[in-house]
Amino acid sequence: MPSTPHLEFERDLVEIQEKIESLLDLAEKKGIDVAIELRELRSKLTRLQEDTFQNLSAIEQVQVARHPRRPYTLDYLVRTFTDWMELHGDRAFRDDAAMVGGWARLEGSPVMVLGHQKGRDMKDNLHRNFGMPHPEGYRKALRLMRMAEKFGRPVITLIDTPGAYPGIGAEKRGQAEAIATNLREMARLQVPTISVVIGEGGSGGALALGVTDRILMLEHSVYSVISPEGCAAILWRSAEYRDQAAAALKLTSRDLLRLGVVDEVIGEPPGGAHSDWKATADALRVALVGHLEDLKGMEAQERRQKRWGKFEALGAWVDGEMAGPGRTGPLKA
Amino acid sequence: MAWFRKEKTPLRADDRRDLPSDVFDKCEGCGEILYRDKLAQNLRVCPKCGYHFRVPVAVYLEIFSDPGTFQELDREVRSADPLNFVDLKPYRARLNAAQKKTGRGDAVVTGVATLEGIPISLGVMDFAFIGGSMGSVVGEKIARLGRRSADDNRPLILVSASGGARMMEGIYSLMQMAKTATMLARLHEAGIPFISVLTDPTTGGVTASFAMLGDVNLAEPGALVGFAGPRVIEETIKQELPEGFQRSEFLLEHGMVDLVVDRRALRETTVRLLRLLLAAAPGDG
Ligand SMILES: [Zn+2]
Numbered sequence: 001m002p003s004t005p006h007l008e009f010e011r012d013l014v015e016i017q018e019k020i021e022s023l024l025d026l027a028e029k030k031g032i033d034v035a036i037e038l039r040e041l042r043s044k045l046t047r048l049q050e051d052t053f054q055n056l057s058a059i060e061q062v063q064v065a066r067h068p069r070r071p072y073t074l075d076y077l078v079r080t081f082t083d084w085m086e087l088h089g090d091r092a093f094r095d096d097a098a099m100v101g102g103w104a105r106l107e108g109s110p111v112m113v114l115g116h117q118k119g120r121d122m123k124d125n126l127h128r129n130f131g132m133p134h135p136e137g138y139r140k141a142l143r144l145m146r147m148a149e150k151f152g153r154p155v156i157t158l159i160d161t162p163g164a165y166p167g168i169g170a171e172k173r174g175q176a177e178a179i180a181t182n183l184r185e186m187a188r189l190q191v192p193t194i195s196v197v198i199g200e201g202g203s204g205g206a207l208a209l210g211v212t213d214r215i216l217m218l219e220h221s222v223y224s225v226i227s228p229e230g231c232a233a234i235l236w237r238s239a240e241y242r243d244q245a246a247a248a249l250k251l252t253s254r255d256l257l258r259l260g261v262v263d264e265v266i267g268e269p270p271g272g273a274h275s276d277w278k279a280t281a282d283a284l285r286v287a288l289v290g291h292l293e294d295l296k297g298m299e300a301q302e303r304r305q306k307r308w309g310k311f312e313a314l315g316a317w318v319d320g321e322m323a324g325p326g327r328t329g330p331l332k333a
Numbered sequence: 334m335a336w337f338r339k340e341k342t343p344l345r346a347d348d349r350r351d352l353p354s355d356v357f358d359k360c361e362g363c364g365e366i367l368y369r370d371k372l373a374q375n376l377r378v379c380p381k382c383g384y385h386f387r388v389p390v391a392v393y394l395e396i397f398s399d400p401g402t403f404q405e406l407d408r409e410v411r412s413a414d415p416l417n418f419v420d421l422k423p424y425r426a427r428l429n430a431a432q433k434k435t436g437r438g439d440a441v442v443t444g445v446a447t448l449e450g451i452p453i454s455l456g457v458m459d460f461a462f463i464g465g466s467m468g469s470v471v472g473e474k475i476a477r478l479g480r481r482s483a484d485d486n487r488p489l490i491l492v493s494a495s496g497g498a499r500m501m502e503g504i505y506s507l508m509q510m511a512k513t514a515t516m517l518a519r520l521h522e523a524g525i526p527f528i529s530v531l532t533d534p535t536t537g538g539v540t541a542s543f544a545m546l547g548d549v550n551l552a553e554p555g556a557l558v559g560f561a562g563p564r565v566i567e568e569t570i571k572q573e574l575p576e577g578f579q580r581s582e583f584l585l586e587h588g589m590v591d592l593v594v595d596r597r598a599l600r601e602t603t604v605r606l607l608r609l610l611l612a613a614a615p616g617d618g
Contacts, residue, residue, distance in 0.1 A: 203498070204538060259415070
């Protein structure tokens, strides 16, 4: 995997990686034994990776979540799953490439998988609209979820979007209605449902795949009501305050676990998901299989009651003297 | 003939600069100077051009309930400021200021009432409270109101006015969209009517959750209704937006609302609808 592009705080890591590569190169060309140096460099790399990625600030987490080398939905579809068959279109307007979906197998069992899809380069991103769906994307997702319902298959969604697309066509074709309908209809599904935030969980565009029995997050993904830049522009009146906004929004996987929104945080390799796609895809599979097994053990009605109960409890309010079922006090930072 | 034309021209704000501003309002639609009392009697709809001024919560409570029947619920629910959020000001200070300004705990008033004898649940959002933004309290009160609707078999009427999610509550504000939509899933399956009334402005997370999910969506004329705000769209696409974009009439044309209804006809329209939807509504011949 190419070591560039990389983030500012990854510079030292990239340097060591390059050393490792040139050492391997040397060994191959000149037949020199580099085993000892290699072992040292590799353990140094792992230590530094752990050091770096365990101590990221909120805005750095956001940067990792948006990392240009981070695996996207389709990268998981061919690693976490097998037998992937993409299906297209909302049957009303067009096929939205920012949202992908179709059948796949998880450890052999058929599942419906839906996810936002970002582009890897500029051309690809124009096609994928940077992972920002239009209404027809949400409607395609809903069509496929209903197909899953018809055939009694679980629904798995992979969330990775900056958010809904603020454009004329998206408004004209009713993105608010499309998102809203997905929320209500996902709440109603009888089959087991799991969502996983794999990168950026950006506001309503993310939630449109997020009303599920279980909500999981990859360790370095983020999930937020608004981007730190957008929040800073509104509340601090300048996008320059994005670091403060990112910290204030409490958008990291650990924050969301503590706030009771997320059921599990899936650990990433020491250098982040982008440093080892396969290991991340394997970890995702293990987590999905575990939760799915758990969910399949319940009756449909019980599962839905629990799903409804989960969302109805989310929030933080005080009702006179009586504390609400949600969290009631300011939470510790 | 300047003098003649001047005679025919209605008095404009410039001509009436000396008039006390607590007696008159200038219509933003046609520029007409209107007596505030007369305007109030007309539910603050301009008698000349039909422009709908924004109105306080009390006006909608009156429109959608029989006199003296509205009983407010959950008055004391308050935000717990779960993130200890501080931007240029602490969120707590913003909450306190909004509570002082509006006399309310948060951005929605909910309760039960009768409407032409029909028992209903009614929620009205208050744009004056932090832009009508939806945080935990708005979500919780609307969810409770919906459960009340399901328990008592009452149609639900929600009047929206909101700038979107209450971002000072972070992910919890986003999750209120899921929470209110979940409540509507319950109502939907129970076969209970939900009438969504969209007023100026309704945008962001409120539009993309309960406000667009009415069995029937009614919009007041000229109301701004959308997901992304017009300024954000302009900044993204670097173009000026077309005239009337995201207004009620635009939504009607594009199939997103059922009817655009003059405020003075909202009550009658809603009552007619409920009688058409309900199995046995009082007054149904
Ligand atoms: Zn007028």
